[in-house]
Amino acid sequence: MIQELLTAAAAAGAVIVVYAGAAARVVKQYERGVVFRFGRLVDEVRQPGITMILPGVDRIHKVNMQIVTMPVPAQEGITRDNVTVRVDAVVYFKVVDAAEALVRVEDYKFAVSQMAQTSLRSIIGKSDLDDLLSNREQLNQGLELMLDSPAIGWGVQIDRVEIKDVSLPETMKRSMARQAEADRERRARLINADAELQASKKLAEAARQMEDTPSALQLRLLQTVMAVSAEKNSTLVLPIPVELLRFLERGGSEPSSPDKGATAPHASPGPPPVPPILPTEAYLAGHAAAAEAIEDLTGSSVEPAPRDEEERGKSRG
Numbered sequence: 001m002i003q004e005l006l007t008a009a010a011a012a013g014a015v016i017v018v019y020a021g022a023a024a025r026v027v028k029q030y031e032r033g034v035v036f037r038f039g040r041l042v043d044e045v046r047q048p049g050i051t052m053i054l055p056g057v058d059r060i061h062k063v064n065m066q067i068v069t070m071p072v073p074a075q076e077g078i079t080r081d082n083v084t085v086r087v088d089a090v091v092y093f094k095v096v097d098a099a100e101a102l103v104r105v106e107d108y109k110f111a112v113s114q115m116a117q118t119s120l121r122s123i124i125g126k127s128d129l130d131d132l133l134s135n136r137e138q139l140n141q142g143l144e145l146m147l148d149s150p151a152i153g154w155g156v157q158i159d160r161v162e163i164k165d166v167s168l169p170e171t172m173k174r175s176m177a178r179q180a181e182a183d184r185e186r187r188a189r190l191i192n193a194d195a196e197l198q199a200s201k202k203l204a205e206a207a208r209q210m211e212d213t214p215s216a217l218q219l220r221l222l223q224t225v226m227a228v229s230a231e232k233n234s235t236l237v238l239p240i241p242v243e244l245l246r247f248l249e250r251g252g253s254e255p256s257s258p259d260k261g262a263t264a265p266h267a268s269p270g271p272p273p274v275p276p277i278l279p280t281e282a283y284l285a286g287h288a289a290a291a292e293a294i295e296d297l298t299g300s301s302v303e304p305a306p307r308d309e310e311e312r313g314k315s316r317g
Contacts, residue, residue: 022055031062032098045098063098067159068109072116074167077124085132086167087124091116091147092160100155108154112147116161119146132166139163 026049027033033046036059046060053060074088093112095101101108123139123146124132131139143161151158168176210216 019055020052023052025051025053025060027051027062030064030066032065034061034063034098034102035059036061041099041103061102063095063101065095065098067092067094070109070113070116072113072120074165075117075120075124077121079124079127079129079132081128083129083172084169085124085129087120087132087163088165089116089120089143089161089163091158092162093147093151093156093158095155096157097155100153105154108156111154112151112156112158115147115150116143119143122146129168129172132163136163 025033025046027046029048031048033051035042035044035046035053037054037057042058051060070091070093072089072091074086076084076086078084091112095108105111120143123143127139140161140163143163144158147161148158210220
């Protein structure tokens with residue numbers, strides 16, 4: 001009798017263990033369990049951990065609650081300013097209501113993917129090319145709103161939408177490159193013109209300063225000569241000012257003195273005349289060098305040769 005009881009207890013224990021093994025389910029931390037009993041949704045959503053169901057009666061579906069990264073295939077469209085572009089994007093979304101995600105839509109991932117493609121095409125048609133290239137943040141917000149409105153009824157929340165790349169035709173790329181090059185050239189010319197204006201102002205100020213102190217011009221000339229002569233293989237051409245040559249010409253001409261025998265009638269009394277300053281040997285040497293320099297610059301004067309005596313006789317006859 002005792003043996004039979006022990007056998008029955010062991011059999012009952014085995015049945016309980018088998019039943020518990022069939023009824024026990026493990027839900028992971030990032031999942032939620034949705035139970036259908038005889039095809040009807042059980043209100044309670046199973047939380048992470050070990051949960052029990054009725055074998056053969058209940059069906060449990062585990063829904064991933066993590067953020068899903070879904071790439072949107074490149075969509076080709078025509079912008080509002082009639083430019084053909086290809087735009088691809090990426091959508092980040094997650095399930096916030098596991099029961100709604102299973103009941104409301106057949107495949108929520110496929111539904112979000114198709115809705116993202118159609119919304120991206122709509123955004124391309126409503127935007128200009130400049131907006132797609134430089135104003136992506138606003139376009140991303142517009143895409144997020146367009147996707148989030150219907151997805152919230154599926155138990156899905158759109159976390160973020162990003163436009164990844166905008167592909168342009170080769171002709172449009174060349175046109176944009178020419179436009180950018182022209183803009184850079186325009187800015188370079190403006191910068192050069194501004195630099196010339198500032199330099200001209202500084203040069204005018206320097207000219208006024210040198211006009212007050214003429215010796216500064218000579219010092220500047222000497223500094224320029226020193227800077228040029230620092231190079232070994234250089235030829236220095238030093239121009240002679242024309243004013244200096246004219247000064248030497250005026251100084252070299254001797255003043256005309258009155259005749260000794262002539263007397264000036266009715267000479268008015270006055271201070272005695274100042275005797276003229278005779279040029280020194282160094283002055284005469286400088287005058288000769290200046291005359292040679294003038295001859296080198298202007299060329300030697302050619303005097304007409306005297307005619308022969310015969311030609312003169314013929315001309316007289």
